[in-house]
Amino acid sequence: MAITDETITRLRSAAAAGDPQAALKLGKLLCLTAPDSAEPGDGALIWPEERWLRAAVAACPDAVEALTLLAGRLAEQIDFWENADLDVTEYGQDEGIVSRLQAEAEELYARIRTAGPLGHAEAGLDELAVLLGVSGKPAVEATYSFYVLEDEGWSGSVRHSATIVACDADEIRWACDAWLALSDGGFGTLTLATYADGAKVGSIDLGQHIVDEVVVWDAVAVPDLSGLRLPTGLPVPSLGLYYGFSGRVE
Numbered sequence: 001m002a003i004t005d006e007t008i009t010r011l012r013s014a015a016a017a018g019d020p021q022a023a024l025k026l027g028k029l030l031c032l033t034a035p036d037s038a039e040p041g042d043g044a045l046i047w048p049e050e051r052w053l054r055a056a057v058a059a060c061p062d063a064v065e066a067l068t069l070l071a072g073r074l075a076e077q078i079d080f081w082e083n084a085d086l087d088v089t090e091y092g093q094d095e096g097i098v099s100r101l102q103a104e105a106e107e108l109y110a111r112i113r114t115a116g117p118l119g120h121a122e123a124g125l126d127e128l129a130v131l132l133g134v135s136g137k138p139a140v141e142a143t144y145s146f147y148v149l150e151d152e153g154w155s156g157s158v159r160h161s162a163t164i165v166a167c168d169a170d171e172i173r174w175a176c177d178a179w180l181a182l183s184d185g186g187f188g189t190l191t192l193a194t195y196a197d198g199a200k201v202g203s204i205d206l207g208q209h210i211v212d213e214v215v216v217w218d219a220v221a222v223p224d225l226s227g228l229r230l231p232t233g234l235p236v237p238s239l240g241l242y243y244g245f246s247g248r249v250e
Contacts, residue, residue: 003029003174015052020059024066027052028232031073031244032164032175034182044092049073049244057108064115069233069243071108074101075131076242084249105132124234131235141238144230145196147172147222148241149206151179153187159250160187165236165243167229169222175245176206176215185213192220197227198237 008029014022030049050073056066078101081088088097109125109132112118118125123143129135149164149172162179166172172192180186190206202223209219235242 001170003170015055018059020056020063020066023052023059024056024063024069027056027066028069029171029174031069031233032166032171033178034162034245034247036182047073047077062111062115064112064118065232067108067112067115068121068231071105071112072128072233072235072243074105074108075128075235076244076246077101078105079131079242080246080248102132106134109134118231120228121231121234123237124231127235127237141198143198143228144236145194145225145227146230146236147225148193148195149176149179149191150193151183151186151188151190153189159248161248161250162187163241163246163248165230165241165246167225167232169224173215173217173222179245180210180213180215185210190215192222194223194225195236196225198239 008026011022011026011029015026027049030052033048035045035047049069053066053070053073056063057070060066078098081093081098081101088095109128112125126135126137130137146165146167147169149166150161151163152159152161154160162183164172164175164179166175176190176192180190188207190210192204192206193200194202204220204222206215206220209216230236230243233243
C-alpha cells in the first residue's frame, strides 16, 4: 500500500496518544529519513525515528522488532559520529555521545539475544555484534534481499552521499520522495539497486525519471524482492550497509 503524508500524520497522532504499535510503525518509516535539526536554525541533530522507537520499546520491553530497530539505528549513529569530521558540540552533543550510544546498543543487543532463537535473523545479528565490537566472529556472506537507494554528489574533492536500505517497495519509494523533498532534489546521481540473496541483481538510474525534483514512479518498474528479506533494523552482512538512512561526507 502506498505511503502518503496522511499515513504519517495518522501514525504520528496515534503514537503521540500512546499506541505502541503506531509508534513502532512510525519509527520504522522514519528510520528511512535523514537526521534533521531539532529546531529551525538549531545545529543539534536528531534522528527522527529515535523518539518513537524508544516509546515502542518502553511500552513493550520484549518486542524484538522494536529492540532490533533501535539497536540497529543506534549502531548507525555510532558509525556516523565516529567517522564524521565534525565537532560534536556544534551539533548539540558532547564528547561522551559515542560511549553512551555504544553502551545502550550493547544492552539492546543482549536483550535481543535473550529473546531466543531468531531464525534467519542470525546472520544480521552476527553482523550487528561485529559492528558493535561485542563479537570477534567473522562477518558472514550476505544472504538477504533488499533495496539500496543511493544519491551522491561532489563539491570539489568532497563527496556527499546518502544511502537508504529498505525491504519494501512502497517504503523505498516513499523514502526516496522524502529525501528529494528534504534535499531540494538530491545530490545529483540517484540510483536504486536491488539485491537478491546478497547479490546485486539490478540497478535503475532514477535521475532519468525525475521531473521537477520528483520521481515519476509510474515510469519506474521497481522489481519485487525474492529470497529472504533483510530483517528489519539489521545491517547487511559483509557489505557495510545499515538498515535505514545513512548520510556521509568524505
